[in-house]
Amino acid sequence: MRPNLTPDAPPPAAQEVTPEIEALVRQTIGAELRRAFLPEFAPGENLDLVVRTVRNIYIRLVERGHASDYWRSEAPPDAVPPLWATVAKSVDWLDTKNGTGDHETAMRLMKLGEEVGEVMQAYIGTQGQNPRKGITHTRADVAAELCDVILTAAVALHRFTDDPAETLDHHAERVGRRIDQIRAW
Structure with a gap:
């Protein structure tokens, strides 16, 4: 079952995160961000919590744009960290x-x-x-x-x-x- 990761989707029924679902989550967000830091989801975490996390990332993407510098760290070497x-x-x-x-x-x-x-x-x-x-x-x-x-x-x-x-x-x-x-x- 593929969860709907868009912000307006109804919450999914609680189920455990499987490697397949985690891969789908990473693919969905990774495709938008190209190089994204995504949190590690422990086996057994409820899917609804994972989906909420992904929705928050999705909302940030919508607000800032998929190519936003917010998601990247390509600052010049002399820049303040x-x-x-x-x-x-x-x-x-x-x-x-x-x-x-x-x-x-x-x-x-x-x-x-x-x-x-x-x-x-x-x-x-x-x-x-x-x-x-x-x-x-x-x-x-x-x-x-x-x-x-x-x-x-x-x-x-x-x-x-x-x-x-x-x-x-x-x-x-x-x-x-x-x-x-x-x-x-």
């Missing part, structure tokens, strides 16, 4: 709207805690832990929430260093060296 460009926009917007005082710093740190809570909510939703709700999220939802945590942390990092990208790179290198030392034992 998308993470830090987005973080800089967010910081500028928040600083303009909310100011830069101690209260705003506290709000950004609390926002980070809120985002972590959303990760947990999404993960619980993938497990169907709440019997009243059942399975409400996909692995892709958890991944998106984790990305929100990373972005929110990067925005908060701006409050404590003049060069957050360099600070993060330096910290990652230190952690990498520690891992190498531990593995060498």
Whole structure:
């Protein structure tokens, strides 16, 4: 059975994702995007959740066009990485709207805690832990929430260093060296 992946289609009956259905989903979206990042769908995830994810991608395609740069990363080598460009926009917007005082710093740190809570909510939703709700999220939802945590942390990092990208790179290198030392034992 081929699911209807268009945004106005009625929701399908719940069924498990088979390799054939996953291939169809990837073919349908991949044909539009040519080179697309698609989330991994775990065996056993409900098809209706997969179809919702694909519909969201389809809607973005309709809104932005199939050849949109939103889906590609072909930036020149000297361009600011998308993470830090987005973080800089967010910081500028928040600083303009909310100011830069101690209260705003506290709000950004609390926002980070809120985002972590959303990760947990999404993960619980993938497990169907709440019997009243059942399975409400996909692995892709958890991944998106984790990305929100990373972005929110990067925005908060701006409050404590003049060069957050360099600070993060330096910290990652230190952690990498520690891992190498531990593995060498």
